[in-house]
Amino acid sequence: MKKKQTINAHELHELQQRIADYEDVSAYKKLFFYFFLPLKSFSYSILKSKEAAEEAVSDIFIEIWAKRKQLLEIEDLKMYLYISVRNASLRRLQQTQKTSMLSLDDLAVEFASADPNAETFLITNELAHKIDLAIESLPQQCKIIFKLAKQDNLKYKEIAQLLNISVKTIDNQLSTALKKIATILNTSVKRPSSN
Amino acid sequence: MNRDRIWTLMSRKLSGEATQAELSELDDLVKRYPDADIPVKFIHEFWAIPTESDEEFLEATFHLHSDRLKEKGFDLEINKFETGSLNLDMPVERRRSKKKLFWFSSAVVLTAAIVVFNLLSASKKTYSQEKVAQSEVSTKNGSRTKIQLPDGTSVWLNSSSKLVYDNTNFGSNIREVSLTGEAYFDVVKNPNKPFVIHTAKMDIKVLGTAFNVKCYPGEKTTETSLIRGSVEVTLKDRQEKIIMKPNEKLILNNDDIKPIKQLVAKSKQAVIDKVNPIIELSHLTIFPKDSTIVETGWVENRLIFSDERLDEIAKKMERWYGVSITIDNERLKKELLTGSFEKETIYQALNALQLTTAFTYKVDKDVITISK
Numbered sequence: 001m002k003k004k005q006t007i008n009a010h011e012l013h014e015l016q017q018r019i020a021d022y023e024d025v026s027a028y029k030k031l032f033f034y035f036f037l038p039l040k041s042f043s044y045s046i047l048k049s050k051e052a053a054e055e056a057v058s059d060i061f062i063e064i065w066a067k068r069k070q071l072l073e074i075e076d077l078k079m080y081l082y083i084s085v086r087n088a089s090l091r092r093l094q095q096t097q098k099t100s101m102l103s104l105d106d107l108a109v110e111f112a113s114a115d116p117n118a119e120t121f122l123i124t125n126e127l128a129h130k131i132d133l134a135i136e137s138l139p140q141q142c143k144i145i146f147k148l149a150k151q152d153n154l155k156y157k158e159i160a161q162l163l164n165i166s167v168k169t170i171d172n173q174l175s176t177a178l179k180k181i182a183t184i185l186n187t188s189v190k191r192p193s194s195n
Numbered sequence: 196m197n198r199d200r201i202w203t204l205m206s207r208k209l210s211g212e213a214t215q216a217e218l219s220e221l222d223d224l225v226k227r228y229p230d231a232d233i234p235v236k237f238i239h240e241f242w243a244i245p246t247e248s249d250e251e252f253l254e255a256t257f258h259l260h261s262d263r264l265k266e267k268g269f270d271l272e273i274n275k276f277e278t279g280s281l282n283l284d285m286p287v288e289r290r291r292s293k294k295k296l297f298w299f300s301s302a303v304v305l306t307a308a309i310v311v312f313n314l315l316s317a318s319k320k321t322y323s324q325e326k327v328a329q330s331e332v333s334t335k336n337g338s339r340t341k342i343q344l345p346d347g348t349s350v351w352l353n354s355s356s357k358l359v360y361d362n363t364n365f366g367s368n369i370r371e372v373s374l375t376g377e378a379y380f381d382v383v384k385n386p387n388k389p390f391v392i393h394t395a396k397m398d399i400k401v402l403g404t405a406f407n408v409k410c411y412p413g414e415k416t417t418e419t420s421l422i423r424g425s426v427e428v429t430l431k432d433r434q435e436k437i438i439m440k441p442n443e444k445l446i447l448n449n450d451d452i453k454p455i456k457q458l459v460a461k462s463k464q465a466v467i468d469k470v471n472p473i474i475e476l477s478h479l480t481i482f483p484k485d486s487t488i489v490e491t492g493w494v495e496n497r498l499i500f501s502d503e504r505l506d507e508i509a510k511k512m513e514r515w516y517g518v519s520i521t522i523d524n525e526r527l528k529k530e531l532l533t534g535s536f537e538k539e540t541i542y543q544a545l546n547a548l549q550l551t552t553a554f555t556y557k558v559d560k561d562v563i564t565i566s567k
Contacts, residue, residue, distance in 0.1 A: 025271050032260065033253050058260045065269055112246040122240050131241060151246050156212050165357050174206035179199060181241070182234035189233055 006153050007034050012077055019064075020071040028068075032061055035078075037112075037153045039085045045107040045144060046089040056088045081164050082154075104141040104163060111147055112136050127188060134184045138177055145170050146177040200224065201231050209242045251383045254347025255366070329402070333357040334376075337517025339493065346370055346383050348390065353377035354514035355411070377409040379494045382424075396449055398429040407491050412558070418481055420444045420490035428473070437476070444490065446475040473499045478487045482535060498544075504532045505552070516541040517561075524567045527554055 008017075018027035036047060043053035060081060064071065072081045090102060114128050123131075135143065144163065148154045149170075156167045204221040207213035213221070225231055261271050332342050334352050341351045342358070343542055346366050356376020365371070370390040382390045384403025393400045394410040396417045404424020410417040419428055421439045428437045428445055480489040480501050487491055492499035498515045500508050506528040509520040518541060522528050529550050536544045541563070545556055556565045 003352075029257060032257055035255060036247070036253060054256065058256075058263055061260060061265055062269070065264060065271075066267070104272055114241075114244040115247045118244045120240055120244060122237050123244070127237075128241075128244070149206070150242055156210060171203060171206065173198065174210070175203040178202040178205050178238060181238060182202065183229070185234040185237050188228070189237065 007078075008048065016071050017075070019068050023068060028065060031064070035081055036061075039081060041110055041112065042082065042152070043085050043089045044149075045109045045140075046086070046102070047092060048108045052092060053089070056092060057085055060084045060088060079158055079161065082158075086162060102164065104144065104165070105139070107140040107144055109140055109143040109147055111143065112151060114190055127185075130184050130188055131181055134180050135177070142173045142177055145173045149174055198224075198228055198231075198355045201228065201235070205235065205238060209239070251347055251385050253551075254343075255345060258343075258345055258347070329359060330362050331357065331359045335352060335517065336514050339496075344370070344372070346385065346388070346390075348383045349381040351379040353379075353409075353493050353519070366500055374408060374410060376411055377407070377493070379405070379407045379491055381405045396431055396447055398431065400427045400429070401425075407494075409490075411514075415449055417447045417449055418444060418490070420488075422479075422488070422491065437474070439476075442479050444477050444479050446477065448473050483533075484535065487535075492535070496537060499534070501533050502531045503533075504528060505565075508532055508534075508548075512541065512544065516544075518563055519561055520563045520565065524554075526567055527552075527565065 012031075015027045015031050019023035019031070020132070039057045039060070040050075040053045043056045044050060047053050047056065064081075071077075086102070111132065113132060116125065120128075135146065138146065145159060148162070149158045154162070156170045159165075159170050159191075160167045201221065201224050204213060204217050206222070206529040207217055208221060218301040225235055235404065264271060285520060304327050307519070308334065328532070332352060333342065333352075334340055334354055334356050336355045339353050343349055343363070344360070346371070350358060350372075353376060356374070358372055358374050358378060366388060368388065370385075371393065372391075373393045375394070378391075380401075382401050382403050382405070386403075390401045390403075392401075392408060394408065394417060395412070396410065397419070399406075399408060399419055401424065404426060406424070406426060407420040408418070409420075419426065419439065421441055421443050421460060423441050425441070426439050428439060429435070430437070430447060437445060471478075481487070481488050482492065482499050482501055487495070487499060489499045489501045493515075498511060500511065506522055510523060512518070513520050532548060532552060534548060534551075536546070536547075539547070542558075545563070545565075548554075554565050554567060556563055
């Protein structure tokens with residue numbers, strides 16, 4: 001089965017080192033490829049504009065290159081990127097809407113579709129679509145937490161830090177999301193025992 | 196104990212937050228509530244499904260991002276070459292492929308090409324602003340280069356070749372380029388935007404694939420060699436379409452207008468013996484010594500020929516070394532030779548060929564004359 005694209009702390013640190021010590025463009029490009037889409041999607045949920053989100057993330061990556069020599073001073077580059085994007089997006093929001101508060105109910109969370117080429121044993125395309133619909137119907141706060149946990153592979157405390165909420169809230173909201181998906185599955189999947 | 200706790204524990208498990216005690220608690224709960232078993236299995240699988248990654252979008256976005264960086268005074272292209280040599284000491288870079296080595300060894304040629312490329316695309320400013328201008332990349336005899344198109348597609352351009360595309364419209368609906376000479380394309384897949392290569396005699400339409408096109412003006416044939424994927428070739432003179440499969444090679448006779456006849460050559464012999472068929476679908480030629488594909492050897496900086504006529508080889512060498520070669524003996528022209536050259540000079544190459552076929556050569560500036 002096709003694996004999720006994730007980067008572990010060790011690989012990330014290696015990229016960081018190559019960029020800082022060798023100004024290695026291919027490492028920089030790799031970093032961009034890993035994080036551009038999730039960061040853009042996160043920024044979009046705040047800004048609700050694709051162009052503005054792309055520009056905000058591109059700006060952050062420009063900063064990264066501009067201070068590449070000091071890049072190793074950043075301890076947690078992944079969280080640094082997410083928090084920079086959050087702050088930059090909120091600053092932009094302030095310019096247009098005079099608000100810089102992150103209101104979790106006012107987000108526009110886009111849940112990226114599952115890779116149609118992924119090999120699955122149980123989940124058919126039809127079922128995947130039903131699950132997508134179930135996720136679509138979740139409240140925005142629940143949806144962003146679910147998205148950051150599943151698609152961005154963020155830890156509870158990382159999500160908590162990013163969204164300014166408690167770990168307990170994340171625990172509850174994720175459980176709610178899974179329960180909803182389970183309900184959909186229970187009504188859609190035929191049990192092998194029931195004839 | 197609450198049944199809903201299954202979902203709390205599942206969330207923790209999937210996010211990598213669960214403790215050992217919580218994992219066994221989850222197992223126990225699923226045993227106690229068997230109807231949760233199926234959703235638990237499905238959710239496990241669902242969680243592991245990756246989201247759709249969009250390589251072309253990323254390539255294109257990185258391209259735009261590089262332009263924005265350049266506006267701020269950071270030119271990534273400069274660093275690309277500086278770090279190229281530095282990286283040789285790094286363990287990560289040691290596993291570099293031959294192709295990449297070619298990239299660095301031809302850095303000088305490449306820099307020149309990129310300058311042209313960038314001058315022509317310099318009007319790109321922001322994400323929304325229109326790009327204007329026609330981009331043209333060309334190589335002289337004796338030089339080769341590699342370029343990357345805005346969609347991320349890689350093009351290796353062989354000697355004495357030219358690639359032209361319209362910067363304004365490239366990639367809006369269809370990705371179109373025009374080619375004279377020889378090029379190897381590694382096309383980034385995008386089913387919504389077909390990639391079309393126009394040559395004098397045929398158009399080649401692809402979705403995402405790697406292949407070689409050879410269409411030098413003045414040569415007898417136009418050739419397409421497919422490495423992977425599939426392409427659709429339209430022959431301009433007759434509006435005929437041919438779908439090619441991997442490892443096939445299509446040879447079109449440039450100056451013939453005889454009735455349509457498609458031949459499938461089973462062996463190389465057929466290629467040589469047939470009286471110039473109009474179209475031939477044959478197979479790629481494998482160089483016996485190291486199984487390299489002869490048609491694309493030049494991409495890895497190798498000049499390869501396998502059982503080819505000396506006059507055909509001379510043409511290849513002219514372009515490769517940037518010299519002019521004449522053969523003043525008719526029988527010699529038809530001699531079939533096999534060889535592979537990488538770092539050899541033209542003289543070393545000629546001396547090596549002399550070992551298998553008896554001939555002499557004399558050199559007068561850039562003109563080499565081969566005689567019996």
